[in-house]
Amino acid sequence: MSRQAPTLEDVAREAGVSRATVSRVVNGVRNVDPAIQELVRQAIERTGYAPNRAARSLVTRRAETVALVVSGAGDTSDEAQAAFAARVFADPFFGRVVAGIVGRLRPRSVHPVLMFAESAAARHEVVTYLRQGRADGALVVSSHADDPLPALLAGARLPAVLFARPVRPVPLSYVDLAHRDGGRLAAEHLLARGCRRPATICGPLAVAASQERLAGFRDALARRGLPYVPVAEGGFTLDSGCAAMTDLLAEHPDVDGVFAANDLMARGACQVLWEHGRRVPEDVAVVGFDDSTAAVTGRPHLTTVRQPVEDMAAEMARLLDEHIHGIRTEPTSIVFDPELVVRDSS
Amino acid sequence: MSRQAPTLEDVAREAGVSRATVSRVVNGVRNVDPAIQELVRQAIERTGYAPNRAARSLVTRRAETVALVVSGAGDTSDEAQAAFAARVFADPFFGRVVAGIVGRLRPRSVHPVLMFAESAAARHEVVTYLRQGRADGALVVSSHADDPLPALLAGARLPAVLFARPVRPVPLSYVDLAHRDGGRLAAEHLLARGCRRPATICGPLAVAASQERLAGFRDALARRGLPYVPVAEGGFTLDSGCAAMTDLLAEHPDVDGVFAANDLMARGACQVLWEHGRRVPEDVAVVGFDDSTAAVTGRPHLTTVRQPVEDMAAEMARLLDEHIHGIRTEPTSIVFDPELVVRDSS
DNA sequence: CGCACGCCGGAGAGCGCTCTATCCGCGCAG
DNA sequence: CTGCGCGGATAGAGCGCTCTCCGGCGTGCG
Numbered sequence: 001m002s003r004q005a006p007t008l009e010d011v012a013r014e015a016g017v018s019r020a021t022v023s024r025v026v027n028g029v030r031n032v033d034p035a036i037q038e039l040v041r042q043a044i045e046r047t048g049y050a051p052n053r054a055a056r057s058l059v060t061r062r063a064e065t066v067a068l069v070v071s072g073a074g075d076t077s078d079e080a081q082a083a084f085a086a087r088v089f090a091d092p093f094f095g096r097v098v099a100g101i102v103g104r105l106r107p108r109s110v111h112p113v114l115m116f117a118e119s120a121a122a123r124h125e126v127v128t129y130l131r132q133g134r135a136d137g138a139l140v141v142s143s144h145a146d147d148p149l150p151a152l153l154a155g156a157r158l159p160a161v162l163f164a165r166p167v168r169p170v171p172l173s174y175v176d177l178a179h180r181d182g183g184r185l186a187a188e189h190l191l192a193r194g195c196r197r198p199a200t201i202c203g204p205l206a207v208a209a210s211q212e213r214l215a216g217f218r219d220a221l222a223r224r225g226l227p228y229v230p231v232a233e234g235g236f237t238l239d240s241g242c243a244a245m246t247d248l249l250a251e252h253p254d255v256d257g258v259f260a261a262n263d264l265m266a267r268g269a270c271q272v273l274w275e276h277g278r279r280v281p282e283d284v285a286v287v288g289f290d291d292s293t294a295a296v297t298g299r300p301h302l303t304t305v306r307q308p309v310e311d312m313a314a315e316m317a318r319l320l321d322e323h324i325h326g327i328r329t330e331p332t333s334i335v336f337d338p339e340l341v342v343r344d345s346s
Numbered sequence: 347m348s349r350q351a352p353t354l355e356d357v358a359r360e361a362g363v364s365r366a367t368v369s370r371v372v373n374g375v376r377n378v379d380p381a382i383q384e385l386v387r388q389a390i391e392r393t394g395y396a397p398n399r400a401a402r403s404l405v406t407r408r409a410e411t412v413a414l415v416v417s418g419a420g421d422t423s424d425e426a427q428a429a430f431a432a433r434v435f436a437d438p439f440f441g442r443v444v445a446g447i448v449g450r451l452r453p454r455s456v457h458p459v460l461m462f463a464e465s466a467a468a469r470h471e472v473v474t475y476l477r478q479g480r481a482d483g484a485l486v487v488s489s490h491a492d493d494p495l496p497a498l499l500a501g502a503r504l505p506a507v508l509f510a511r512p513v514r515p516v517p518l519s520y521v522d523l524a525h526r527d528g529g530r531l532a533a534e535h536l537l538a539r540g541c542r543r544p545a546t547i548c549g550p551l552a553v554a555a556s557q558e559r560l561a562g563f564r565d566a567l568a569r570r571g572l573p574y575v576p577v578a579e580g581g582f583t584l585d586s587g588c589a590a591m592t593d594l595l596a597e598h599p600d601v602d603g604v605f606a607a608n609d610l611m612a613r614g615a616c617q618v619l620w621e622h623g624r625r626v627p628e629d630v631a632v633v634g635f636d637d638s639t640a641a642v643t644g645r646p647h648l649t650t651v652r653q654p655v656e657d658m659a660a661e662m663a664r665l666l667d668e669h670i671h672g673i674r675t676e677p678t679s680i681v682f683d684p685e686l687v688v689r690d691s692s
Numbered sequence: 693c694g695c696a697c698g699c700c701g702g703a704g705a706g707c708g709c710t711c712t713a714t715c716c717g718c719g720c721a722g
Numbered sequence: 723c724t725g726c727g728c729g730g731a732t733a734g735a736g737c738g739c740t741c742t743c744c745g746g747c748g749t750g751c752g
Contacts, residue, residue, distance in 0.1 A: 020701070031700065032700075033701085053400075053478045057400035058400040082445045085441065086441045086444075089435055103431075109471060111475070128396060268644075310428065353709085366733080397708085398707085400707085
């Protein structure tokens with residue numbers, strides 16, 4: 001920029017008042033004579049004043065920014081990190097998280113700083129970033145169960161909220177879904193539709209959510225006299241869903257219902273089923289999970305167990321806000337209920 | 347946090363030197379006696395010092411942060427904004443942009459602030475954000491041709507780099523792809539494979555890139571004696587690709603080659619083709635565009651015109667860096683060349 | 693009529709850092 | 723022995739803002 005940006009001082013001089021008064025009207029604090037308010041407002045307009053945030057942050061000790069951290073486990077190389085970023089966004093799930101967070105943050109004019117933490121160095125950088133006061137807290141979405149970041153954050157007493165309960169207990173708030181109930185919902189729906197030989201494509205068993213969904217599905221089936229359920233493990237991707245369905249079909253050609261642990265895999269299953277001449281839902285009913293965009297992209301539209309990701313993400317933002325402002329001091333957990341959405345695939 | 351964070355002063359006292367000396371070793375500047383350097387380093391270690399960024403920014407007049415802005419045109423309502431965010435991330439394209447940017451930014455320890463700007467208010471907020479010094483510049487990805495943000499940014503003389511050339515000239519640097527060459531590549535490949543009745547599913551004609559790809563495709567065909575090419579317009583989504591292919595097939599059942607303006611639509615085309623009993627690539631050859639994850643997710647793997655999005659995004663970051671630091675003052679354009687990637691769909 | 697109190701604006705002290713100007717001590721030339 | 727240059731550390735002046743005091747004035751009540 002060519003000329004210096006105008007400061008409070010400049011505006012004050014222009015309006016013929018003191019710096020403090022201008023600051024007061026800018027921040028809408030205390031009673032300032034309406035006439036003077038107007039005077040100041042005009043001076044701001046004329047000078048084109050924009051308050052310097054660094055200066056404000058310095059005294060308020062607040063960045064008015066939060067970090068949105070996508071973290072993994074292990075210690076990925078630098079090259080693999082770009083791939084990690086691409087992979088994360090390939091899943092429609094993450095877009096919904098962002099949408100939910102942004103939806104809550106934007107009315108407050110705060111914008112998230114995007115950080116990826118899948119190496120020890122990157123995790124350390126997240127902690128440093130927060131300790132430097134560049135962000136007031138962190139919203140953490142882990143892609144792996146044994147992510148070390150939450151413990152790091154808690155250890156440094158930095159405000160943070162997690163998506164999903166961490167495997168080892170950490171004194172941090174989190175939001176989660178009653179995954180087990182979701183699995184149950186899918187099972188009951190399949191049963192109600194008359195399925196007698198249901199199978200399931202579960203998610204990676206290293207992920208707690210996958211285990212829970214599977215357990216809920218099995219439990220409900222067992223309670224209704226179906227002790228054995230064919231299971232194929234997928235990786236939450238379309239291709240893994242295809243592969244799992246192919247295996248399932250090879251071993252159990254008479255399957256008449258499939259519960260996939262996410263919509264992407266359900267899509268894969270539909271494709272494979274179709275290629276093998278099975279009609280969905282007439283011959284085989286398919287139920288997905290998440291109710292992501294994948295559920296209504298392509299045919300048939302999927303019956304699925306809805307996970308209110310946007311609401312959950314918004315709730316994370318709300319919780320973090322409370323922690324940052326000291327309104328809430330104790331870690332809290334908020335568990336959302338899944339909901340069955342019936343469409344064309346079952 | 348319970349106790350105050352340690353400051354430079356604290357470290358200086360601990361090390362028995364002055365504040366300035368500590369600052370020098372922290373910033374690795376000028377000659378400091380190695381013995382004292384070590385002393386200071388230990389003091390930093392002991393106190394657990396992390397420099398306050400607000401204070402530093404205040405004097406350096408630099409945030410060491412850039413804004414990553416996804417902008418649209420028009421004036422979307424607040425509710426629609428969350429949907430906008432979700433939609434943006436639904437396209438694998440954007441994940442690659444983020445990956446490319448993060449890949450370049452992270453080695454410098456800078457992390458992007460994510461902003462969406464699809465309403466006048468949101469656009470204004472982006473400008474304010476930068477004017478407040480919260481970010482040093484903006485990386486802008488527009489989803490619409492007539493996005494007003496670039497002009498706003500240029501008008502405020504804020505450093506910014508665009509993805510794709512803006513329709514109306516704006517004195518800002520940008521990176522782009524030779525879309526026309528991409529269309530030509532697809533045409534020549536289809537011709538070389540022996541296609542005699544090629545058709546195309548173009549992108550939204552409101553987007554300059556769509557027009558260019560289409561023009562390149564047509565030109566190449568015309569030059570080889572094929573003046574007429576059936577065209578169906580899609581919206582860069584899977585479903586729109588399905589619809590377009592359905593139309594194309596209805597009017598031109600003898601089509602033997604399809605060029606879709608992105609991979610998602612190519613996928614949709616493959617699906618529809620398959621459902622109509624046409625084999626890909628035996629009966630109909632399909633060529634996509636982008637070489638996104640969609641190209642290798644699902645069968646068949648798509649032949650596609652590669653757009654090096656990650657490299658382009660990294661280049662944006664590099665250009666912005668140069669503008670911010672005054673190394674580069676004049677707007678520059680960098681145009682990348684597309685590349686044909688032959689896989690199974692043709 | 694005097695006093696206390698409430699309301700509103702101003703003065704000024706920092707917030708934690710960088711960076712310039714300065715100072716100190718030492719070695720060496722005059 | 724003095725003066726000078728220079729490497730190396732320090733002192734201190736801000737950067738632009740917030741916020742606590744404080745003072746002045748108007749008002750209501752005793």
